[in-house]
Amino acid sequence: MRNRQSLINTLIGQYGLFVLLLLAVLGGWECSVRLGWVPFFILPAPTSVAHALGEDASLLFGRHLAATVSESALGFLLSVCVGTLLAVLMHMYRTLNKALYPFVIVSQTVPLIALSPVFIMWFGYTIWSKVAVVFLTAFFPIVVSTYDGLGKGDAGYRELLQTMGASRWAIFRKVQVPLALPSFFSGLKLSVVYSVVGATIGEWLGGSEGLGYFSRRMSSSLKTDAMFASVFLLSALGVVFFLIIAFIEHLTLRKRRTDYS
Numbered sequence: 001m002r003n004r005q006s007l008i009n010t011l012i013g014q015y016g017l018f019v020l021l022l023l024a025v026l027g028g029w030e031c032s033v034r035l036g037w038v039p040f041f042i043l044p045a046p047t048s049v050a051h052a053l054g055e056d057a058s059l060l061f062g063r064h065l066a067a068t069v070s071e072s073a074l075g076f077l078l079s080v081c082v083g084t085l086l087a088v089l090m091h092m093y094r095t096l097n098k099a100l101y102p103f104v105i106v107s108q109t110v111p112l113i114a115l116s117p118v119f120i121m122w123f124g125y126t127i128w129s130k131v132a133v134v135f136l137t138a139f140f141p142i143v144v145s146t147y148d149g150l151g152k153g154d155a156g157y158r159e160l161l162q163t164m165g166a167s168r169w170a171i172f173r174k175v176q177v178p179l180a181l182p183s184f185f186s187g188l189k190l191s192v193v194y195s196v197v198g199a200t201i202g203e204w205l206g207g208s209e210g211l212g213y214f215s216r217r218m219s220s221s222l223k224t225d226a227m228f229a230s231v232f233l234l235s236a237l238g239v240v241f242f243l244i245i246a247f248i249e250h251l252t253l254r255k256r257r258t259d260y261s
Contacts, residue, residue: 044225075134079191080191083139087146146187
């Protein structure tokens, strides 16, 4: 009982202000629409969005949500594999770093809206055209955060292991990787949120299913309550992905602290 009360007090202390602010925003939003201060077709009331969410639940929580989750997850996992490998190679080989790092930066200067038709031409109206957009959106934070994290390894530890005859691989595994983990997970948390953004852009520009496609279709039909319902689900999906990575980070760093204690 005491532990439960302590947990409740902790949650209130951490998130109480957020909940109060959220309720205030939703209440002001609802009142401004109901009083006619804001036109309904521009900004529907939260209760109308909730009603649309329940009315279109079979569509939203069915194939549309499943499509967006699949595109986001595939693109994110691909970006993690390629981005981490690229960061490690650039860290290990300076020549490769000088050759590839500018291309990594340039890849983020091209607007995704301009590249989406190219991906559609290459992959067609399949899931892979959206996965390509997600990958291009999500891999940059992973590359940069992992590369920077590996470069911040403590010089004292490295010199100590070198005097003890440790190989470069042993120093990388025992010193640089553990010290880079916080930076790596920071990049993952950014990347997993960006993956939802990338999937939405891909669906907007060339999709036949997914929450982004549903949002575009509802927007063209002036069904703003249903459009906001899909936007709410996209936001919730990003939050869920973020919390999953944060939970994995907590377990990984706690295990590593336990191993070194």
